[in-house]
Amino acid sequence: MKKISIRKIPAIVLSIAVVVSAFIPLSGFGTVTAQENGGDYYSVTAFTKDQLKNDGWVSTVTDPSTGAVTQNDDTIFSKADFWWRCNQDGTIQGQGGYCEPVEWGGKFGTSYQYLTYTAKAYRNFSLTLNTSGAYCSSAVISIGVKTAGDVFNSDNSITIVSNPGNSRDAEDGKFKISGKPLAEGEQTLSANYNKSKQSNWMISVIDNRLTVTVNGTEYKFALNDYYTGGYISFASRNSYTVYSALSVREIESNSYYASLSDFDVLKKDGWTAAFSQDPQRDVAFADCEITDQFKSDNGLQHTGSGFDPYGKTSYGKWQDPFTYMAALTYTAKQYKYFTLSVDYELADPGSPWPIITFGQPNTTPEMFYKTTNALSNPTGGDSAIAVYPETEGSLNIAGKHVVGGRKAATAFTNRKEYHNLTITVTPGQVTAAVDGNVVEYSSQLSSEYNGGYISLMIGCSYSFFRNLSIKSLDTGSVDSFSEFEAISDGAETWTPGHTDEYFAPYGGVTDGSGNILEKNYDGSFNVKGKANINVTYFKKPESGKITTFGTSFKLAEDIKDGGIQFGSYTEDTANKEFYTLIIRGKDESTVAALTDEQKQNMVNAYLNWNTGLQDVWGSYADGTETYEIKVIKQRKYMWKDAAENNTVLQYAIRLYGDFASGNNSEVKFSAIGFSKSGDEISFANAFKTAAYGDYAKQFTVSDGVGKVDFVTLCNLGYVKTVGRAGVVEDESGKSFVTAYTNSGFEISGNLTGDIWLTSDTTDKAPATSGNNYITVILDGKYKGTYWRGGAGCRDNLKLNLDGGYHTVRVERANKVGEGNMRITSIEFNGTLKRPQTNAGALNIEVLGDSISEGIGTGTSSDKAWDSAGGGDNAYYSYAAVMGRELNANLSVVAYAGKAIKEVREECYPYIGHGGVGNYNFSAANQKDVVVINLGTNGAYNVETRGNDTDDDIKNEAIALMTEVRKNNPNAYIIWVYGMMAPNQEHFAAYEAAVSAMNDGKIIAYKIGEKNSFTGHGYDNYHPSKDEHAAYGKELAEYIKTLNIK
Secondary structure, three states, rough: OOOOHHHHHHHHHHOEEEEOOOOOOOOOOHHHHHHOOEEEOEEEOOOOOOHHHHEEEEEEEEEEOOOOEEEEEHOOOOOOOOOEEEOOOOOEEEEEOOOHHHHHHHOOOOOOEEEEEEEEEEOOOEEEEEOOOOOOOOOEEEEEEEEOOOOOOOOOEEEEEEOOOOOOOOOOOOOEEOOOEEEOOEEEEEEEOOOOOOOOEEEEOOOOOOOOOOOOEEOOOEEEOOOOOEEEEEEOOOOOOEEEEEEEOOOOOOEEEEEEOOOOHHHOOOOOEEOOOOOOOOOEEEEOOOHHHEEEEEOOEEOOOOOOOOOOOOOOOOOOOOOOOEEEEEEEEEEEEEEEEEEOOOOOOOOEEEEEEEEEEEOOOOOOOOOOOOOOOOOOOOEEEEEOOOOOOOEEEEEEOEOOOOEEOOOOOOOOEEEEEEEEEOEEEEEEEEEOOEEEEEEEEEEOOOEEEEEEEEEOOEEEEEEEEEEEOOHHOOOOOEEEEEEOOOOOEEEOOOOOOOOOOOEEEEEEEOOOOOEEEOOOOOOOOOEEEEEEEEOOOOOOOOOEEEEEEEEOOOOOOOOOEEEEEEEOOOOOOOEEEEEEEOOOHHHHOOOOHHHHHHHHHHHHHOOOOOOOOOEEEEEEEEEEEEEEEHHHHHHHEOOOOOOOOOEEEEOOOOOOOOOOOOOOEEEEOOOOEEEEEEEOOEEEEEHHHHOOOOOEEEOOOOOHHHHHHHHHHOOEEEEEEEEEEEEEEEEEEEEOOOOEEEEEEEEEEEEEEEEEOOOOOOOOOOEEEEEEEEEEEEEEEEEEEOEEEEEEOOOOOEEEEEEEEEEOOOOOHHHHHEEEEEEEEEEEOOOOOOOOOOOOEEEOHHHHHHOOOOOOOOOOOOOOOOOOOOHHOOOHHHHHHHHOOOEEEHHHHHOOHHHHHHHHEEEOOOOOOOOOOOOHOOOOOOEEOOOOOOOHHHHHHHOOHHHHHHHHHHHHHHHHHHOOOOEEEEEEEOOHHHHHOOOHHHHHHHHHHOOOEEEEOOOOOOOOOOOOOOOOOOOOHHHHHHHHHHHHHHHHHOOOO
């Protein structure tokens, strides 16, 4: 019998309280892991050496006579017998001394130099690829490859070879397709080549049906059981073949596919054409022949009569964008819920864009409803919904059955490129995505939407479509969806639909302002005075069962860190008790693999161990796996269908996350509800898993909400840490600590009005005021430096924001000796989003004393740190100037009056003053450059510096650099000297210490020799503001010469 053990996890590790929520709305219902529309899309628009290696391409050479494979990664881009050249136009081309005809002593056509994409194996997919080359050219494409280069000895791969006759001066206009998976065997077919143009290949496999389209001609092949999918490869047969514009995407089984290139195939499949010169002004679409309005040239293109894209109806000259519209409609099937994927290209002129419409009741299309600048009251059908991209990637969704709108984007700049558009329609929602998820936009779908036919539309433009697939979706597979509903005038209650399969929970129905509507015992909602409502539905549990249906996040002023909520629902409460099992720290796949027996063993072990169901976590060992678990009993409810003797029950639990120091936004919590009747336990179908970071995409605070816990925002991932700062938990509590100059935070989002910070100053050094100053930077521009007082200060950042997207940066302006500034809460009005990272920038840390803190930048010691009165300000320090010159991620660890040893022992290991918060020297926090500017205050302390010898300085400098090297193994370490009181500095000692390190990346640099100064700071000792600026710029220029990034 398996041994089950439960042990209590120490309280210091487990500080998460769980309560059962009563009448707390679960706003933002929905599964945490959303479907990524088109997430399996991969493209190469410009071949480069780094991309090929980083993306998982493998280079091989295959001997077709023996099938032997030689891997040649080391010579893939260097001149050997054969090599690949990445051209400036983004193409990749076969090269080498043997790419000549055999009769000339060359090896043209005798071996296969393969590039294989090994990052993913594909079974059902669509591949597009262009090839060209008029001299000694032969393109090779292989699919179903199991091992890179192994195609001739494989039973599973299929290979296409162009110019199989090895024509020397131009390709022979044919291609050969071979491989055991071909049901009808090897074939040689026409490829309609034109030697002066590139060849366009579209290759797709869906459910053992292979389609090869080349230059507008489409061929279909049946596949046998030898085909099981695999890698995709292309090769050059010792030839000068050029490849470009590769894209591949997965296609779901049972999808419909059309290359959109062969009109004979389109007609057989049921596609029909129609045209309207002015569909928004009562000119109906009229049926016509496909060739009347379209042609195929590397894609479906509108060429019909009646418009001149470069003349009177060209871009900028038409009355409005939706005129001279041609439509191609798929009449073989109507779709209600589906996923559609199609490639498009926006050519000059780019408007009015390629358009996909759906939900049309008739095979002759209707115009979708969309107002324009030229037409405020257009004609248009009530049913059709349109999705269309713009040149830069912006997405539009329009029609009477959607909320509609436009998602602006600037993702693309080249009109001459194909992109992939994926549209997913599920109950209550339309989602469009370009190139996987480069741009993504969703709109709610009305309950009045009934589905219909799908059309492709192109107006006055030379835009293109190609490579289309459509997959009908089973509505039973949708776990949740949202709809908007129009409420009848005077209605006081509204009853949800879809009641056979779905329920609308309490918290799942809101008005236009996001206010949650009350749910009555009979299941209706109070809608008095509401014009429109938003409804989120969830799939009902099986009869007699329970479902854990959604997760959300609740943030309130009285909740320290907010809470992740898990909602459960049942329609059978007779003789049952209800609970929730929670597992912490495991990913979705691990908890999903648990059997009901394993879950039951967990529950029984926990209940037997924690008989009083106290609020504690336990450690449960099951074989080699250990789980942190907790079981919570339902005692209160969110909604039920009767005051007494209810049958239906909705309840929730909330986790109050009280994490240890640092950002724990990615810790996973999984919950599953269950019922218990005697010894019988019945679980919900699946766990729901969430982490604090799942809710960090955007977070909105409106007027009247009050203070929001700052540590929560850090845990959620809304806060970008600037410099040596971060979340600390100690005897003073838990807060975001900024102690060193130029440290702080950054937030971004659409923000309105003022932002207020609440903070305390603690751990004050002797004889200091405990007052701090903060510098505020808005959208990269200095706004001001403001005084903030001691304990419990609530300070206005004085921004008066306009509601647009802004980035707000707050930095510590004054010296660490004034104490740790502990930020506890923030007030703002608007929507926060994840702040952008400064990816690719140098990560630089400065270790120093008062010079690095910026003392001397002001005009008076009496007004030090008061920027309004002309005092010192670390924003103007040489370190800050250097950071801005390099656009670096800057961290400063400096303490006025400290010697080398003191900085190494008392400052460098910590986040804050006085040993507050251990700094995390992980690989993620390693620096590219560490600047050390120390020694002015001696080796050991400022009081004894007059007794220090050069050896004292040298030894302490070596000790510090050794510690820095340990934490930053690849960084440049620059010991800078000469900024202040040159006669007191141990220049020779610094140089000797650097020499003793015997490290090519450790440098001694004497600064200021290029500059001529007229004076120093207000004390005639520290560098002045101008000197700081000059030092910062000089140091930045020197770092640039190191060519680090």
